Amino acid sequence: MAIRANPKLITELEIYGAQDVSKCYHCGNCSAICPFSKEPYIFPRRSMRSLQMGLEAKLESDLEPWLCYYCGECSAECPRDAEPGETMMSLRRWLTARYDFTGIARLFYLSAKAEILAVILVALITGAGFLLYGFSQGSITQYNGPDAFLPASSIHIFDWILAAVLLALLLTNCARMWWFTVGRDTKVHVPLSAYITKIYLLPMHFFTQMRYARCEQKRPWVIHLVLMLSYVTMLVLIMFFLAPMWSGPAIDWRVHVFGLAATAGLLVTTIVFLRKRLKKTEVQYQHSHETDWMFLVLLIVVAATGLMQFTLHRVGLETAANINYVIHMMAVVPMLLLEVPFSKWSHMAYRPLAMYFADLKTEAMVSKEREAVRAPQAA
Amino acid sequence: MRTGVYLCQTGTGDLDAVDLHSVVNYAGNLPNVEMVKDLGTMPALDIEALVAEIRAHDLQRVVIAGDSPGFFKPAFTTAMNNAGGDPSEVRLASFRQHGASFGIGTVRAKSVLACATFGVPYGLAAVPDTTATHPGTVVIGAGIAGIQAALEIADAGKQVFLVERTGTIGGHMAMFDKTFPTLDCAACILTPKMVAVGQHEMIDLMTYAEVEEVSGSPGDYIVKVRKKARRVDVRACVACNVCTEVCPQRAPSEFDSGIAERKAIYIPFPQAVPNAYLVDGPSCTYVQSDGAKCGVCAKKCPKGCIDLDQVDEIVELEVGNVVLALGYDVYDARKIERYGYGVLPNVLTALEFERLTNASGPTSGKIVTKTKRFDKRRKLEEWVFDAEDGAPPTSVAIIHCVGSRDANHNAYCSRVCCMYSLKFAHLVKEKLPDADCYEFYIDMRAFGKGYEEFADRIKAEGTFVVRGRTAKVTAQDGRMVIRGEDIVSDRMVDFPVDMVILAVGLVPAAGAAELALRLGIQTDTDGWFSELDYNSDPTDTERGGIAVAGVCQGPKDIPDTVAQAAAVAAGALKSMALGRGLDSRASVSLSDIEARAAELTRV
Numbered sequence: 001m002a003i004r005a006n007p008k009l010i011t012e013l014e015i016y017g018a019q020d021v022s023k024c025y026h027c028g029n030c031s032a033i034c035p036f037s038k039e040p041y042i043f044p045r046r047s048m049r050s051l052q053m054g055l056e057a058k059l060e061s062d063l064e065p066w067l068c069y070y071c072g073e074c075s076a077e078c079p080r081d082a083e084p085g086e087t088m089m090s091l092r093r094w095l096t097a098r099y100d101f102t103g104i105a106r107l108f109y110l111s112a113k114a115e116i117l118a119v120i121l122v123a124l125i126t127g128a129g130f131l132l133y134g135f136s137q138g139s140i141t142q143y144n145g146p147d148a149f150l151p152a153s154s155i156h157i158f159d160w161i162l163a164a165v166l167l168a169l170l171l172t173n174c175a176r177m178w179w180f181t182v183g184r185d186t187k188v189h190v191p192l193s194a195y196i197t198k199i200y201l202l203p204m205h206f207f208t209q210m211r212y213a214r215c216e217q218k219r220p221w222v223i224h225l226v227l228m229l230s231y232v233t234m235l236v237l238i239m240f241f242l243a244p245m246w247s248g249p250a251i252d253w254r255v256h257v258f259g260l261a262a263t264a265g266l267l268v269t270t271i272v273f274l275r276k277r278l279k280k281t282e283v284q285y286q287h288s289h290e291t292d293w294m295f296l297v298l299l300i301v302v303a304a305t306g307l308m309q310f311t312l313h314r315v316g317l318e319t320a321a322n323i324n325y326v327i328h329m330m331a332v333v334p335m336l337l338l339e340v341p342f343s344k345w346s347h348m349a350y351r352p353l354a355m356y357f358a359d360l361k362t363e364a365m366v367s368k369e370r371e372a373v374r375a376p377q378a379a
Numbered sequence: 380m381r382t383g384v385y386l387c388q389t390g391t392g393d394l395d396a397v398d399l400h401s402v403v404n405y406a407g408n409l410p411n412v413e414m415v416k417d418l419g420t421m422p423a424l425d426i427e428a429l430v431a432e433i434r435a436h437d438l439q440r441v442v443i444a445g446d447s448p449g450f451f452k453p454a455f456t457t458a459m460n461n462a463g464g465d466p467s468e469v470r471l472a473s474f475r476q477h478g479a480s481f482g483i484g485t486v487r488a489k490s491v492l493a494c495a496t497f498g499v500p501y502g503l504a505a506v507p508d509t510t511a512t513h514p515g516t517v518v519i520g521a522g523i524a525g526i527q528a529a530l531e532i533a534d535a536g537k538q539v540f541l542v543e544r545t546g547t548i549g550g551h552m553a554m555f556d557k558t559f560p561t562l563d564c565a566a567c568i569l570t571p572k573m574v575a576v577g578q579h580e581m582i583d584l585m586t587y588a589e590v591e592e593v594s595g596s597p598g599d600y601i602v603k604v605r606k607k608a609r610r611v612d613v614r615a616c617v618a619c620n621v622c623t624e625v626c627p628q629r630a631p632s633e634f635d636s637g638i639a640e641r642k643a644i645y646i647p648f649p650q651a652v653p654n655a656y657l658v659d660g661p662s663c664t665y666v667q668s669d670g671a672k673c674g675v676c677a678k679k680c681p682k683g684c685i686d687l688d689q690v691d692e693i694v695e696l697e698v699g700n701v702v703l704a705l706g707y708d709v710y711d712a713r714k715i716e717r718y719g720y721g722v723l724p725n726v727l728t729a730l731e732f733e734r735l736t737n738a739s740g741p742t743s744g745k746i747v748t749k750t751k752r753f754d755k756r757r758k759l760e761e762w763v764f765d766a767e768d769g770a771p772p773t774s775v776a777i778i779h780c781v782g783s784r785d786a787n788h789n790a791y792c793s794r795v796c797c798m799y800s801l802k803f804a805h806l807v808k809e810k811l812p813d814a815d816c817y818e819f820y821i822d823m824r825a826f827g828k829g830y831e832e833f834a835d836r837i838k839a840e841g842t843f844v845v846r847g848r849t850a851k852v853t854a855q856d857g858r859m860v861i862r863g864e865d866i867v868s869d870r871m872v873d874f875p876v877d878m879v880i881l882a883v884g885l886v887p888a889a890g891a892a893e894l895a896l897r898l899g900i901q902t903d904t905d906g907w908f909s910e911l912d913y914n915s916d917p918t919d920t921e922r923g924g925i926a927v928a929g930v931c932q933g934p935k936d937i938p939d940t941v942a943q944a945a946a947v948a949a950g951a952l953k954s955m956a957l958g959r960g961l962d963s964r965a966s967v968s969l970s971d972i973e974a975r976a977a978e979l980t981r982v
Binding site: 025026027028029030031032033037038039042045077078079080081 | 717780784785786787788821822846847848849850851862863864865866869870871
């Protein structure tokens, strides 16, 4: 098959945040410094090369960008200041856009204006919808009870519908990711049994991020893990324990201890990341894409309004609590609807999946080699 | 020719040295100049707008003026092309390249700009007048460059003062074991030259001396030299070694690159020229205690030639030409912590290995790893080379480009490291045929005559040549592990090794920048002395009668150094034969340059 090269690929990637890819002179310093670089996944140099050569199809089927946690050592030590770490980051953005069949992700990455507009639009629709619904069947002064402005049961149904939509979108994109990276790879065949026996890797990578812990610096791993676990805790609480969270003004500590801890985790970590991105002292936070800011801003607004919700409701300011809740949802819905399937949030799914796929492919390659060694002996 | 002038700065040059406002006004008054535009520092160039401007003014020539105008040339060339003009008429007026600093910045910038608008190379228009030249020459630095230049001039019967900072001549070359690509013994080439210098009646050798001041004007310089207190009478000393035997103080040997020790009174190496001892003040008990303690060497010296109370002496030399042959230092490998130099005992710099493998070195040329030893006097454990106890390494890794070709260290290529690394691989294989030898390189720069063949030969000898830079050397189980990407074979490699040699790059010699400032000559951004013209005048400098030879002008190997030193000698001899040498370039007035440039366009 002929190999197609896209000479403009670097220019395209630059919009996704790639810095000085063309400066790279392929010394291999970055691959040598990276604790994850191991056959058959040698990076970041090989990705730099593919980019310089414009090998779009190859990059699309690469798992390497997801195996990188961006500790920044490669960029800090790069003798050409070619920023291989940022290249991997921009490739993750580019791949997110590639996996997304709707084209929305691509639009958001290429145009900050489009993303901001979309967030505002979804926020306004959400706000209007919730207000209309509230006024149509309840009183704004009531938080709980039969005349509640926004009854917990209705919210719960709304949450599940939203979750279903998100899951459908994300799973479709994950399926496309599988097809690009494993499914259509004719050189490696992964047997079904391997998918099943290795399935434990998915939750393991998701919940522990143990590969991140292998980077030279351990702190980023801790912060990242706290953020992710807080987020997941909150998600579980809202999806399964909304009723006890909602009731009040008495505090149900069985759920709220988790809720408050998760909120604190989210607030602290987002503030830490915002500070790092503003200060730019560490190499991995020197180049922030618009989508990175959007991700953090939405998250901090959600966490802050969530905490406010808890407080207003407990002190008995029910009208204020209702208004605050509408504002909370005006941040939550765009964050989930736009960020989870189409932007930075999606790495929550892609990264563990990529590590799972990478393991499967490596194993398949090794067994293939073993067979190749055994075959001549049999003959 | 209708000319447009654009001023664009990159901000990397010495902008304060040039009054840009005055340059803009000046450019507007030049003949042919239709328009002048100051685009400021790092302008974002809009090619469409440039095309429109070129068309609007019907420009036939565009001059980009600035500290490093070449940076902006591609945009202007495209614009000129798109506008239907001749892209070869995009001319550069580089202020930095032509030395617009040192208080002459504005005038120099104007002259360079004027020449560019005339389409005449600045070097052709700005030719200084000649000035009467004194027949003496001072050569600063007595490495192979200084030795060669001094011999060439002295052999022609002219007086040379050879000033050397250390106690002996020979420089770095005297430390080397072999030279590439011929694998000749370095000492066999150098020592006869050193002896010739020592015996030459036209060479006044001043070792252990430093240039303090250079005053006067081209052709008539007065050089003030500080002859540091050697404390040993060079003429009387017969190098009997009694003083060294009785001396109680030790210090790391400079000549052995710190891998062995010398005494406070010592001779750098047995073939040193002059063949005489010297006292290193900072490590001598007598000198440090102001004469209160020790002094045993002076008492034991059979010739009575040690004067521990000697003080520095200043001499003034009257010369017509000054030759700078300062040489270089090697990059401080400690700055790259990942390679573990200074922490891991068997990580060596190139110069250390050079001494280790040299038959006159501390192990008599036996390649061994360091042995741990307890120093009773200092009460600490240290790693030393021991020819008897030391085990030969079973595998050796050589890392190229240490401190070179690296934006975090030195961006330039040091030019000699690839070749000397290959030479090391050969020496390892020659002495330890069973040892594995790995070379980690980025690009193999084998550019000279016979170099590529040499590289092929080394590869054929069984050295593993890995294309990929090593990022890290880590200690593991008493050995070291070296990790890198083997780019050609598409794999990651982790080689366990016993010895790592860092191919450290070259950096300007300590004090070179200070000397340049004192002499009024330019250095480039990396600190190397600037030649007058890279292509056509590679030995002269901005100041008349001051020439550069060897690595102090830029990294180069021994053959190139010798050639350049001989060229410098030719220049000096020419001025002596004529009795007149070139004045400084700064002596040419702006109006003269304008007139000459205009004249050149008419021819």
